Amino acid sequence: ETYLVMCTRNGTIKKTPLSEFESIRRSGIxxxxxxxxxxxxxxxxxxxKDEILIGTKGGMSIRFPEGDVRSMGRSAMGVRGIRLEEKDLVIGLESFPASAKLTLLTVCENGYGKRTNLSEYRGQHRGGGGVITIKATDRNGAVVGIKxxxxDNDLMIMTEQGKAIRLHCRDIKAISRNTQGVRLVRLEEGDKIARVAPIAGEPPVPPTPAPDLPLKP
Incomplete structure (x- = not known):
């Protein structure tokens, strides 16, 4: 069985079987x-059986096994995914197989960011405070996206003033986790990055398939 894993701005995470969304009326459920x-x-x-990584606008992140989040019905509120510092908020969640050879791209509003190997994000227990994924400084500004x-991946950077900038991930060298990062794009004065979106195509990694279970007699 596969699932929808949801995360909220205040750090709540929830996992619900996809089968609970098979019959959806036009008005939604x-x-x-x-x-x-x-x-x-x-x-x-x-x-x-994936791994979960949550990122915050203050530059924190937490990685833990999807198995730490029990399956819940649609009406449930979920459980704590990350313990946030005062005024910090969640800006993204990514899921991936534990064996995946990927990097995490962190993008800040002032055009700075970095790529870091997933191996630098040690697994923790769900609900902890996490670790620094990028240093929050006046130069960087708030984190606006993690991917x-x-x-081989390209991303589209969208700015608050409506500019679109294509970013080639191969041009960004992977560096260590607890650093400020580098300039990814040069922005016009007063502009900030608003969103980061993958270019349409194959995702970097598919969900881990659930194991086949024996049929009941």
């Missing part, structure tokens, strides 16, 4: 119950 003031920021399709990439 509830997928998660949210606390007042919270919003959904990311949904990933997973195979049940799992390989050298």
């Amino acid at each position: 509830g997928a998660i119950s949210l606390e007042e003031g919270d919003v959904l920021v990311e949904v990933q399709h997973t195979g049940g 799992l990439v390989t050298d």
Whole structure:
């Protein structure tokens, strides 16, 4: 069985079987119950045995096994995925097989960022405070996006003033986790990066397939 893994701005994570969304009326159905003031920021399709990585605008991240999140019904609120510092918020979630040879691209609003090998993100228990993924400085600004990439991936950077900039991941050298990063794009004065989107095509990694279970007699 496969799942939808959801994450909210305030650090809540939830996993629900995809089978619970087979019959959806035109007006929609509830997928998660949210606390007042919270919003959904990311949904990933997973195979049940993936790794989860959550990133925050303050430059923190946490990695833990998908198995740390129990399966829940559509009406559930979820559980804590990451413990946030005051005023910090979740900006993204990525899922991947534990054996994946990928890098995490972190993009900050002022045009800076970096790629870091996933091996630098040690596994932790769900609900912890995480580790630094990029140093939050005035130069960098807030983190606006995290994406799992390989050298073959391209991304589109969208700015607040409506500019689109294509980013070739092979041009970004992988560096260590606890660093400030490098300039990824040069922005016009007063402009900031708003969104990071993968170029349409094959995703960097598919969800881990769930194992076949024996049929009941």
